[in-house]
Amino acid sequence: MIPTGRRLELFFLAILPGLITVVLAIFFLSSKHMSGFGQFMPALPLMPVFYWGLTYSRDMPYWFMFLLGLMMDAVMGAPLGLSSLLYMLFLKLLHMQRRFIHKEGFIIKWSYFAALLAIIDALDGWALVFFKAGAINIQAAFLQWVFTICCYPILHKVFDMLSEYIQSRRWQILHGN
Amino acid sequence: MVIKKTRAAYVLLPGKQWLNRAGVALLVTFSVSLLMMSKSGNPAAERIRTDITDIMTPVLAVASSPMDSLHDAGTWFKEISQLREENARLQYQNAQLLQWQTAAKEMEVENRSLRNLLKVVPSQKSTYITARLVSDVSGPYVHSALINGGSESGIKKDEAVTNENGLIGRVITVGAGSARVLLLSDINSHVPVITEHTQEKSILAGNNTEWPTLSYLPATSNVAVGERIVTSGDGGIFPPGIPVGVVTSVEAGAVKVQLFSDVAKAKYVSVVDYAF
Numbered sequence: 319m320i321p322t323g324r325r326l327e328l329f330f331l332a333i334l335p336g337l338i339t340v341v342l343a344i345f346f347l348s349s350k351h352m353s354g355f356g357q358f359m360p361a362l363p364l365m366p367v368f369y370w371g372l373t374y375s376r377d378m379p380y381w382f383m384f385l386l387g388l389m390m391d392a393v394m395g396a397p398l399g400l401s402s403l404l405y406m407l408f409l410k411l412l413h414m415q416r417r418f419i420h421k422e423g424f425i426i427k428w429s430y431f432a433a434l435l436a437i438i439d440a441l442d443g444w445a446l447v448f449f450k451a452g453a454i455n456i457q458a459a460f461l462q463w464v465f466t467i468c469c470y471p472i473l474h475k476v477f478d479m480l481s482e483y484i485q486s487r488r489w490q491i492l493h494g495n
Numbered sequence: 496m497v498i499k500k501t502r503a504a505y506v507l508l509p510g511k512q513w514l515n516r517a518g519v520a521l522l523v524t525f526s527v528s529l530l531m532m533s534k535s536g537n538p539a540a541e542r543i544r545t546d547i548t549d550i551m552t553p554v555l556a557v558a559s560s561p562m563d564s565l566h567d568a569g570t571w572f573k574e575i576s577q578l579r580e581e582n583a584r585l586q587y588q589n590a591q592l593l594q595w596q597t598a599a600k601e602m603e604v605e606n607r608s609l610r611n612l613l614k615v616v617p618s619q620k621s622t623y624i625t626a627r628l629v630s631d632v633s634g635p636y637v638h639s640a641l642i643n644g645g646s647e648s649g650i651k652k653d654e655a656v657t658n659e660n661g662l663i664g665r666v667i668t669v670g671a672g673s674a675r676v677l678l679l680s681d682i683n684s685h686v687p688v689i690t691e692h693t694q695e696k697s698i699l700a701g702n703n704t705e706w707p708t709l710s711y712l713p714a715t716s717n718v719a720v721g722e723r724i725v726t727s728g729d730g731g732i733f734p735p736g737i738p739v740g741v742v743t744s745v746e747a748g749a750v751k752v753q754l755f756s757d758v759a760k761a762k763y764v765s766v767v768d769y770a771f
Contacts, residue, residue, distance in 0.1 A: 344554060344555065345558060347558075347632065348559040349555075349562065349628055349630055349631050349762075351563065351565075351759060351761075380522055381522060387526070388543075388547065389547060389551065392544045392551065394632045394639065395637050395677075396636065397533040398533040398540050398544055399525075399526040399527065399533060400533075402522070402526040403526040446636045446637070449533075454636050458703070458704075459636070
């Protein structure tokens with residue numbers, strides 16, 4: 319029987335990836351007072367989604383993608399439901415290839431992240447052109463994609479350390495150490 | 496360790512998988528429904544949006560505080576380092592403004608007497624509500640911002656939003672404690688403007704870049720680089736005379752405008768209630 323305190327800690331460890339995703343999403347959406355930065359601000363919420371969707375898919379469920387997308391759309395002023403759909407598609411595409419790339423090295427994972435992000439960005443742009451009846455700034459979209467790809471290795475390293483801690487702590491709690 | 500599956504596991508696993516798939520299908524259906532409702536301008540979709548933004552606005556206000564402090568600290572250091580030059584510049588500007596003040600007083604008296612002579616109906620004065628900008632999304636796809644004031648503060652839809660430099664945009668949705676501002680650079684933004692010197696009316700149209708363009712200018716337009724653009728007041732949404740920007744290029748019929756207000760640097764904005 320696991321004591322209540324340990325159970326709470328297990329619960330906290332289980333929601334930690336989601337919590338980090340929400341914090342990064344809030345930082346992405348908040349006002350940063352940097353002129354022109356918004357044009358190429360990296361797509362922060364998708365980085366933890368990719369990492370944890372690949373490493374421990376149970377910690378990144380579809381319902382969470384739906385809620386995250388809904389929050390993003392509501393704050394950004396995009397059509398409601400669009401980001402939810404795209405994030406769920408992102409996770410589905412990730413799960414489809416998970417067994418092939420899960421054990422691969424960082425470069426393969428990074429390349430797959432870049433490819434998935436390009437697909438999602440292209441669909442996002444296409445959908446917004448359709449829904450808002452106008453053109454998107456392709457140069458800014460490309461810059462944002464490049465900056466997101468460039469930032470991913472840093473966050474990947476941080477998530478690696480965090481993931482290691484979560485696993486070791488889970489092991490300690492479940493095996494009574 | 497080898498985990499041996501029991502008979503119950505073999506029976507329950509497909510059931511659980513089926514439930515998971517049904518759950519995902521339900522979420523997809525719900526997302527598509529929301530998307531369609533959003534596209535058709537369904538009030539329920541807008542209600543969901545404003546409810547979420549009402550919840551998120553205080554969170555975003557807290558989240559943007561560290562960046563606000565950093566920005567303030569940066570500004571403070573910049574001001575300290577430029578104190579001497581700033582002082583000289585302000586003294587020069589003050590001398591110039593005193594000359595303008597004398598001229599303005601003379602013009603005010605003349606204006607008042609001419610208005611009395613012609614019996615001009617006085618225009619209603621605008622009222623202002625100050626709100627804090629908590630989120631500005633100026634990415635490749637959408638250009639909008641959230642402010643921490645809504646219907647409870649007296650903010651209404653279609654009101655103009657300005658800061659000390661000029662026009663920022665207009666309010667498009669209003670929640671109880673938050674409102675969304677469509678920025679001038681957004682592709683859906685169209686503002687009636689007038690060139691200050693040549694007095695040519697046109698529409699400032701956003702294009703999701705930092706340089707909106709002037710549309711519907713007359714073919715014989717004399718707009719040149721450096722011309723100031725202000726709101727014309729046509730349509731009754733924006734008060735006339737709010738500074739908007741300056742023409743930066745005139746190439747092959749495309750007139751690009753550099754906006755005076757930089758929303759990324761703005762911390763507080765004024766919502767203008769203009770009674771037409």
